[in-house]
Amino acid sequence: MEIDSTRVGADSAHTLSKLFTSLDAEDRTEIAGLFALMHRHHVPEGDVLFRPGVSCERFAVVVEGAVSVNLIDGLREKVLYTVEPGQLCVHTLTNLLNDREYQATAIAQKDTQVGWMDATSFRAHYQASHALQRLIVASLSERCFHFVRDIHDLCFRSIESRLAECLIQHAGQDGCVYLSHQQLAAYLGSTREVISRQLKALAMAGLCRLKRGQIEIADLERSCSLELECDFVTE
Numbered sequence: 001m002e003i004d005s006t007r008v009g010a011d012s013a014h015t016l017s018k019l020f021t022s023l024d025a026e027d028r029t030e031i032a033g034l035f036a037l038m039h040r041h042h043v044p045e046g047d048v049l050f051r052p053g054v055s056c057e058r059f060a061v062v063v064e065g066a067v068s069v070n071l072i073d074g075l076r077e078k079v080l081y082t083v084e085p086g087q088l089c090v091h092t093l094t095n096l097l098n099d100r101e102y103q104a105t106a107i108a109q110k111d112t113q114v115g116w117m118d119a120t121s122f123r124a125h126y127q128a129s130h131a132l133q134r135l136i137v138a139s140l141s142e143r144c145f146h147f148v149r150d151i152h153d154l155c156f157r158s159i160e161s162r163l164a165e166c167l168i169q170h171a172g173q174d175g176c177v178y179l180s181h182q183q184l185a186a187y188l189g190s191t192r193e194v195i196s197r198q199l200k201a202l203a204m205a206g207l208c209r210l211k212r213g214q215i216e217i218a219d220l221e222r223s224c225s226l227e228l229e230c231d232f233v234t235e
Helices: 010-017 025-036 090-098 119-128 130-156 159-170 181-188 192-204 220-228
Strands: 039-043 048-050 058-064 067-073 076-083 105-108 112-118 208-211 214-217
Touching (some): 010 112, 058 119, 076 130, 159 181, 159 192, 159 214, 192 208
Antiparallel strands (some): 058 112, 067 076, 067 105
16 A cells, blocks of 8 residues: 555544444544544555455555455455444454454455554554554454354355345345345355356346346345345255
8 A cells, every 4th residue: 555645634533433333432532533643545446455465564444435355265255344434454453463464355345545554553552542442342342243143144044045135235225236246256155156046046036136237126025034034054
C-alpha cells in the first residue's frame, strides 16, 4: 500500500467510531481521536490489500466500502468474512499482535477507503489505550462467534439451505442477486459447478429465476423456509 499523506480527519473518524456499537461513549470519543490521525488511502475495486506470506506492517480500518478476506487454494476459494465500516479485520489484528505473516488474501469488493497506521504506532497505542484494547477484544470475540457458526453450517447444513440463505442475504430491494456463480461458490466454500447445479434445481422448484448477470428470488417465503432447514450429516 502506497503512503498517502491525507488523514481520515475528525468528521469521518467520528462517524466511523459510532459504528463500533460495543464501545461506550467515552471509548468512542477516544477511538475517534485515534482514527482521525490515521492515513487515508483509496483502494480500487478488485485490488489486493494483502496476500499469504506477506508480513503485517499496518493496522487498518475500512472507512468506506468493503473488503473480503479469502482463503484461496488453486481454483477453490472461501470467503472467511467481509470487513465493512464498523468492523475490524481480525486476521490483521492477530498478525500484528503475534508478529505473524498473513495466511489469507484481502480483496476490495468495491471502491474502498481505508485508514491505516504503521505497526509500531499501533502497538504503542495498543499498550496505552484501554479503549483500543476493548475494541480489539470485542472484535475478536464477535468474529469468533461468526467462525463457530460458519463451521456449524459447513458441517451440519445442506448446500441447498446455505445457498438459499446466501441469496437472501445478498438480494437487493428489487429481489435480485447480482453475484456470479463463482462468487456464490466462494461465499459457500463450494465450486462453481456445484452452485450452478443447485441454482438450476432451485429454479426448477420455482424458488428463483436465473437471468443473465442476476438471480431473481421468485418465492421468498419458501426460500426462507429452506434457509432455516438444518440437515445433519450422516455417514
